[in-house]
Amino acid sequence: MNQVYRALHMPPDRLFKKLTGCKEIYTIAVRPIPAEAPLPALGEGAYTPMPFDGRTWYADPLLYHHGEERWIFCEAFDLAAGRGDIAAIPLAGDGSLGEPQIVLATGSHLSFPTVFDWRGEIWMIPESSACHTIDLYRCTEFPGRWEQAARFPVGCELCDTILLDKTDDELTLLCSETRPENQLYTRYRRYTLRHTAGEADPRTHDFELEPDEPFNLQHREFGLGFRNAGPMFQMGGQTIHPTQVSTKVDYGVYLQFFARRGASEIPLCAAEPHIVTITGLNRADVVGIHTYCRDDRFEVIDARYLTRLPKQPAPAAAVPGTGENPAPSGEGTGSRDTDL
Numbered sequence: 001m002n003q004v005y006r007a008l009h010m011p012p013d014r015l016f017k018k019l020t021g022c023k024e025i026y027t028i029a030v031r032p033i034p035a036e037a038p039l040p041a042l043g044e045g046a047y048t049p050m051p052f053d054g055r056t057w058y059a060d061p062l063l064y065h066h067g068e069e070r071w072i073f074c075e076a077f078d079l080a081a082g083r084g085d086i087a088a089i090p091l092a093g094d095g096s097l098g099e100p101q102i103v104l105a106t107g108s109h110l111s112f113p114t115v116f117d118w119r120g121e122i123w124m125i126p127e128s129s130a131c132h133t134i135d136l137y138r139c140t141e142f143p144g145r146w147e148q149a150a151r152f153p154v155g156c157e158l159c160d161t162i163l164l165d166k167t168d169d170e171l172t173l174l175c176s177e178t179r180p181e182n183q184l185y186t187r188y189r190r191y192t193l194r195h196t197a198g199e200a201d202p203r204t205h206d207f208e209l210e211p212d213e214p215f216n217l218q219h220r221e222f223g224l225g226f227r228n229a230g231p232m233f234q235m236g237g238q239t240i241h242p243t244q245v246s247t248k249v250d251y252g253v254y255l256q257f258f259a260r261r262g263a264s265e266i267p268l269c270a271a272e273p274h275i276v277t278i279t280g281l282n283r284a285d286v287v288g289i290h291t292y293c294r295d296d297r298f299e300v301i302d303a304r305y306l307t308r309l310p311k312q313p314a315p316a317a318a319v320p321g322t323g324e325n326p327a328p329s330g331e332g333t334g335s336r337d338t339d340l
Contacts, residue, residue: 009249014287014306022306024287026059027052028074029278030095030300042255042271047278047301050089050097054310055079058087058100059302060160062230063293064115066122066142072300073124073143075111076102079309086113086126088143095298103144104137112160112291114231119168119195123149129157129178134191134209152209156180158189160228160244170194176227184246185222224248229255230293241265244290252290252304273303281305 007015018024029047036044050058060075069090076087085105090098104110104126112127122139124146133153137146158175165172171193179185190212197206229242239260244252254272258265273286281303288304 006249013284017285017306021308023309024304024306025052025057025079025309026077026302026304027278027281028058028061028072028089028097028300028302030072030091030097030298032095033294033297033299042299042301043275043277045277047276047299047303048095049278049280049303050100052307056100058089059084059304060112060127060291061293061300061302062113062115062291063091063295063298063300065295070295070298071115071143072097073103073113073115074100074302075113076100083107084109084111086110086124091298091300093297101144104146112228114161114163116163116166118166118171125161125173127159127161129159132156132158134158134161134173134175134193136193136207150207150209152193152207154209154211157183159186162228162231164190164232174228179222184248184251185224186227187220187222188226225256227252229291232260233294238268240268242292245270250288252288255289255292255301276301276303278303278305 029049075084176186229244
């Protein structure tokens with residue numbers, strides 16, 4: 001994106017902070033579900049953020065239950081390498097977050113890890129849009145060992161995959177395809193991933209991926225609000241689809257929740273940064289919220305905010321064995337375009 005154009009459309013206070021050395025980074029924040037239903041505003045009760053160590057920020061939190069344990073799988077963005085890997089963070093019963101550990105690193109940017117149970121095993125589909133693929137991983141030792149079970153070239157950047165449906169033999173995936181000339185614009189794409197015995201293709205092994213039409217008639221065209229913000233969930237007898245909304249110049253500004261009505265969706269409510277309280281952060285410095293998930297006890301979001309960073313070491317060299325350099329944030333990641 002033309003950064004001059006973006007700067008001209010930025011709120012003056014934010015532009016001044018960025019020009020005087022502030023950068024935009026992310027944090028994951030957790031709170032117990034309030035006694036009253038948290039939607040539509042997400043304004044009741046403060047979220048507790050992860051501390052920032054000056055080297056790595058965390059985003060795209062997605063909850064996963066492993067037995068009695070709660071885990072948050074997320075993107076861990078290494079500022080020095082300019083690349084996201086996948087991390088797992090234990091979430092205690094009191095809402096406190098444990099020590100993050102990197103569980104998947106490929107040398108290319110990864111984010112938005114959808115982790116789920118299927119066919120008696122644990123699986124992950126991280127966003128690998130920089131490679132123009134949908135990648136399926138199988139867990140061999142929880143939480144830190146994963147093997148690639150299949151890779152499907154798709155010829156475009158697909159972001160933020162969630163599950164629409166799951167049977168013993170197939171998964172229905174909902175992805176967001178970015179528009180090549182401006183990645184702020186996306187449209188939903190639906191795919192069916194099937195288990196098939198005896199496939200010879202070494203990239204797909206025992207799986208095949210079948211593309212479907214763009215999801216829903218109203219989502220055939222690219223727009224600024226057609227991007228998943230987390231898995232669908234049940235509330236008040238309704239299926240709720242959290243989505244993230246960008247503007248023409250800014251990525252992932254606020255959350256929009258839709259209620260599903262058959263094959264269609266209707267707007268339910270929106271959650272904007274200025275109504276959400278995150279302990280230790282000035283509301284004026286929070287410039288975006290773009291991921292939401294929940295279970296029976298906790299809500300988890302991420303937030304983009306302005307802060308001053310310590311001086312970083314030089315970018316990492318090429319990753320051995322990959323033949324490529326790590327992609328800087330927002331370049332070839334299909335996700336973030338935040339710096340001037």
